[in-house]
Amino acid sequence: TPLYSSAASDVYKRQVYIEDSKSNPKDGVMAVQRLINVEKVNFFLITGDNIVRAAKDLIISKGGILFPLTATPQITDGKNIFRIFPNAEDEMKILAEFAKKVQTAKKVFVYPNIEMGLNSYKIFSKFYNAEIQSLSYEIGTKDFKPLLNKIKNLEPQWIIFQGLPGDIFPFIKQAREIGIKANFITSMATTWPNTTKALSEINESPVFVSPIMLIKEYKSKEIIEYEKLFLEKFKTTPNWDSFYVYDLIIFLNNASKNGIYSPSEFVKYWQNKGYYEGISGKIQLLKNGDSSVELILATLKKDTIIKFNQKTLQ
Numbered sequence: 001t002p003l004y005s006s007a008a009s010d011v012y013k014r015q016v017y018i019e020d021s022k023s024n025p026k027d028g029v030m031a032v033q034r035l036i037n038v039e040k041v042n043f044f045l046i047t048g049d050n051i052v053r054a055a056k057d058l059i060i061s062k063g064g065i066l067f068p069l070t071a072t073p074q075i076t077d078g079k080n081i082f083r084i085f086p087n088a089e090d091e092m093k094i095l096a097e098f099a100k101k102v103q104t105a106k107k108v109f110v111y112p113n114i115e116m117g118l119n120s121y122k123i124f125s126k127f128y129n130a131e132i133q134s135l136s137y138e139i140g141t142k143d144f145k146p147l148l149n150k151i152k153n154l155e156p157q158w159i160i161f162q163g164l165p166g167d168i169f170p171f172i173k174q175a176r177e178i179g180i181k182a183n184f185i186t187s188m189a190t191t192w193p194n195t196t197k198a199l200s201e202i203n204e205s206p207v208f209v210s211p212i213m214l215i216k217e218y219k220s221k222e223i224i225e226y227e228k229l230f231l232e233k234f235k236t237t238p239n240w241d242s243f244y245v246y247d248l249i250i251f252l253n254n255a256s257k258n259g260i261y262s263p264s265e266f267v268k269y270w271q272n273k274g275y276y277e278g279i280s281g282k283i284q285l286l287k288n289g290d291s292s293v294e295l296i297l298a299t300l301k302k303d304t305i306i307k308f309n310q311k312t313l314q
Contacts, residue, residue: 014253014256015039017035017039017041019031019035021046021048021051023048023050023051024051025050025051025053025054025055026054028046028048028051028054028055029054029055029058032044032046032055032058032059033058036058036059036062036064041064042062042063042064042065042262042263043064043065043067043252043263043266044059044064044065044066044067045067045069045245045248046066046067046068046069047068047069047070047241048069048070049068049070049072049115049116052066052068052069052070052072052075056068056075056080056081059080060080060081063080063263064080064263065080065081065082065263065266065267066080066081066082067081067082067083067084067248068081068083068085069085069241069244069245070085071085071086071087071088071091071188072088072116072119073087073088073089073119073123074089075290076286076288076289076290077288077289078267078270078271078286078287078288078289079267079289080263081289082270082289082290082291083289083290083291084244084247084248084251084276084278084283084285084291084293085244085248085291085293086188086211086240086244086293086295087290087291087292087293088116088119088120088123089123090292090293090295091187091188091209091295092120092123092124092127093123093127094209094295094297095124095160095185095208095209095297096124096126096127096128096129097127098185098207098297098310099124099128099158099160099185100128100130101310102157102158103130105156105157105158106154106155106156106157106158107132107133107156107157107158107159107160108132108133108134108135108151108154108156108158108159108160109121109124109125109132109133109134109135109160109162110134110135110136110137110147110151110159110160110161110162110163110171111134111136111137111161111162111163112136112137112138112139112162112163112164112167113136113137113138113139114139117136117162117163118136120162120187121134121162124160124162132160133154133156135147135150135151137163137167139164141167142170143174144167144170144171144174144175145174145177145178148171148174148175148178148180149178151175151180152178152179152180156182157182157183158182158183158184158185159175159180159182159183159184159185160184160185161184161185161186161187161206162186162187163186163187163189164187164189165189165190165192165194165195166195168186168187168189168190168195168199168206169195169198169199169202172184172186172199172202172204172206173202176202176204183206183207184204184206184207185206185207185208186206186207186208187208188208188209188210188211188240188295190206190208190210190300191208191210191211191214191239191240191298191305192239193236193237193239196300196303196304196305197303199300200300200302200303204300205299205300205301206299206300207297207298207299207308208297208298208299209295209296209297209298210240210295210296210297210298210305211240211243211244211280211281211293211294211295211296212280212281212293212294212295212296213240213243213279213280213281214240214298214305215296215298215305215306215307216301216304216305216306216307217306217307218281218296218307222279223279226238226243226246226279230242240280243278243279243280244280244293246278246279246280247276247278247279247280247283250278251276251278255269270285270289271287273285280293280294281293281294282294296308297310
């Protein structure tokens with residue numbers, strides 16, 4: 001879990017600490033406690049929804065600033081918690097609007113049986129505003145065929161699968177193996193490089209929401225150069241996490257250049273800024289501490305993410 005700290009002195013200094021929560025909330029909280037008490041850290045970037053939830057009250061109680069790298073809706077407050085990152089509510093709204101365009105087609109919504117999955121279903125249902133059959137699956141499922149046989153009996157024309165990155169490919173592959181011919185609407189996790197590669201190898205092109213910088217038609221020279229440098233350094237293709245973390249670090253660096261050294265000063269800076277354009281696109285900074293980032297309906301062409309052409313539905 002990366003953590004960013006800042007402190008004010010006669011000569012302004014910035015120190016960055018890196019801690020690993022090991023995906024364990026207890027370890028995450030212990031790391032935050034040490035950084036607050038020993039290193040006097042007051043700005044935190046934390047990834048992982050369970051780690052964010054475990055550590056946020058501690059950070060708030062100490063007057064710190066938290067930047068959660070999670071798509072969980074309604075997590076910011078405009079006082080201690082701020083986000084430059086996709087919001088699951090924005091994603092579900094786009095998918096629901098798309099689903100309305102094929103509203104006469106029979107659809108099934110499938111989600112993992114965890115808080116994130118249930119929230120996705122609730123948000124989608126709010127924006128879809130019509131009845132839709134739903135089914136859930138347990139985290140760690142490898143054999144989806146019992147669930148898929150239930151879905152097959154429902155004879156859907158569209159399957160809205162809001163699964164985790166590692167579940168998308170096996171779910172679709174197993175669906176085809178038992179003869180399901182439905183179209184797929186998948187989660188934003190489809191953009192993960194390993195997932196796009198695996199789907200492309202079996203010629204699958206689901207519909208999903210993607211951050212704009214990952215879509216071929218919108219890649220600027222700066223984005224292409226960033227991807228090249230990232231690949232050279234880390235030997236892997238950057239996902240959208242890396243783009244938003246990069247933009248957030250640049251945003252914080254710009255704040256420090258403007259004399260923003262403390263949490264209270266940062267709150268005013270955010271509230272007055274209103275807008276920021278980074279490598280990930282145009283970012284609207286909202287008064288509640290959240291942001292509106294550019295998300296586009298997308299699909300795959302071979303192993304490339306491209307803008308989805310809704311005319312193909314007509």
